[in-house]
Amino acid sequence: MQIEEFFPYKLAVTADVFSRQLASVYGGRHGLSREEWRFLFLLEGSGGVSSLSLSQRTSLDKVQVSRAAARLEEKGLITRTVLGSDRRQRNYSITARGEALFRSAFAAVEARASAILGEMPPDDHAALVRGIAALDQAVARVAAAAGAGDANDAAAADDPARQDAAGSNR
Amino acid sequence: MQIEEFFPYKLAVTADVFSRQLASVYGGRHGLSREEWRFLFLLEGSGGVSSLSLSQRTSLDKVQVSRAAARLEEKGLITRTVLGSDRRQRNYSITARGEALFRSAFAAVEARASAILGEMPPDDHAALVRGIAALDQAVARVAAAAGAGDANDAAAADDPARQDAAGSNR
DNA sequence: CGATGTTCGTTGCAAACGAAACAATCACGC
């Protein structure tokens, strides 16, 4: 079997190239990392987001959230405040500068994304959207079933320290 | 716009989760990194591959190839020899141990991939394959056009040292 | 042949990452 014909490989490579195309837009011109970009994306619109809902809604784990928040705060794009109800949690909100930067970046990113997706025949575009949605659901089903099972399976003899990752996000 | 509904985000997240499912198979049980996995994939079957054709056929740049090759050689999974025709290039070939390891890993990976993809309704699966192929072509067209154009665009005023990345892989 | 420029693979270095340890805060049982 040639690797080019192995579908998981093609999916990974294609998605990566596409993602890099967009990352070069918000990264190159606006200086945002992928985590920072997603972070601002979440904050934009909603006035303030607690760290809890942020972890749940993105594919960022708590370490990535912490680091991205530190950098964004340093750049003056977001503010971090401590919640009164639970003083462990943080409440993130976007600043005016952050919102302006994000709007600018978003317009450029969407333009690039539309340029690529618009290059596809409409039928293929619809197929892509449909296929990704279905894959998303399928991988969620299998991952839920295989998450504990295969992890233990893989750790059969030499890795007793591995615990199941049930409580983790991502 | 909610980030969950932004298609590029959904594509990136879904592809990443799927890729990680497979990476946990060849990584967890067989101790291969993604680059090493792809490297062995390319070498398997073909008796020997020159470094030149290897860079062209994978999405690995020369640094990744060099490092993956060093680790694989250290593990005894491949051999590195110097070509007679051009003594700068290397000729990689897989060892018996490497081939055995790869075959075992491949069977497990394919099983996991089939488990996920087989979970999808056949129509959706067909749509996914079709959509990814179309996206692959579309992004290739746009990247070729925007590669130089937008890079210069982004580097408008502050990065005169940027040269076009035409000769680079990835 | 010798000088210059190009290509290939490797290495150094700084930034980023993942996993585990950590401190701070909360929740609960007694």
Add this chain to the structure above:
DNA sequence: GCGTGATTGTTTCGTTTGCAACGAACATCG
């Protein structure tokens, strides 16, 4: 109220990654 455990966010440590510089091997032109 107070110890014990759980949860949240941060930090630390070792590794990996991307980028640029480098040396070695070739090519080209005089």
